[in-house]
Amino acid sequence: MAAPIKNKVKTSFTLRGVEFKNRVFVASGTFGYGDEVRTLVDVSRLGGIFTKSLSWKPRAGNPPQRIVETASGMLNSIGLANIGVHTFIEQKLPYLRALDTRIIANIAASSLQEYCDILGLLEEQEGIAAYEINVSCPNVKEGGLNFGTDCSMTGKITASLRKLTHKALIIKLTPNVTHISEFARAVEAEGADAVSVINTLIGMAIDIKTRKPKLSTVTGGLSGPAIKPVALAKVYEVAKSVKIPIFGIGGIASAEDAIEFLLAGATAVQVGTMNFVDPAISVKIADGLATYAREHGISDMGTLVGALDADLKFSVLQSWL
Ligand code: DHB
DSSP states (O other), rough: OOOOOOOOOOOOEEETTTESSSSSSEESSSTTTTTTTTOOOOOGSEEEEEEEEEEESSSSSOOOOOOEEEETEEEOOOOSSOOOOOHIIIIIIIHHHHHHSEEEEEEEOSSSSHHHHHHHHHTSSSSOOOOEEEEOOOOOOSSSSHHTTTTHHHHHHHHHHHHTTEEEEEEOOSSSSSOOOHHHHHHHTOOOOOEOOOOOOEEEEEEETTTTTTTTTTTEEEESGHHHHHHHHHHHHHHHHHOOOOEEEOOSHHHHHHHHHHHHOEEEEEEEEEGGGGTTTHHHHHHHHHHHHHHTTTTTTGGGGTOOOOOOOSSSSTTTO
């Protein structure tokens, strides 16, 4: 007897005219430049790879200790260590552009001019589908959170970059502000195509024997499953406030987690810290999403986006949105 035909589930979506084949991505800084893990992960199953943040010049990053394991998560203070945009173009982009997935270049900078210079240079290259703008690194003295916690600066960076590209601009927002939705509204108004919600939460760990901070920079960015409920609430808040798509990110470890983010209003998800536990987890999550869709008679994953069934009468958030 012939095997039953499996219903085909539509997993793709489009952003600024570019089709992404899946709603599951790997997050910046957790997947290197894709080459280290090439034998472990079938990246052609993913929507795309967000590169490690690229600065104009190479950066050595912060001194050790740069990573501390925490309950259900990790604290990092890498300090934007990266090879710099020129070496990226020479040594990594040729490999990346040949992959059967989309490449989203993540850009970090310590001045408005540096953001513009990096994006301008990347614009001349083939093989980049979109840009993610990191205005929210918690681990550097210049740029980083100084920009990402200043709503008018975040808007200004978006407006300046918008003038330089027709490709999708995705602004990665920090949760370390009072109302993340104000920032989402500001970047939407300046022409952003999407937002990534959320970057890491500022955290700290202390060695009680030495009474010293465990991280060289004292504080760092908390990520992993510990932050998932916070991230989900931020995605929900932003989804209620803007029309542009949201890349949900924060502690996603399973297909169930990814579905929660879609229901809260994310168009797609990024898997971050869990790549360090299992480099192939993103593909397993993509598989799990498709299985869920088939089991629930869903023909297009897009129908899950924002499909949360909530009684807004009881919503606390609603009162200040
Ligand atoms: C770094 C850490 C982050 O949490 C982030 O979002 C970006 C960069 C870093 O220290 O390199």
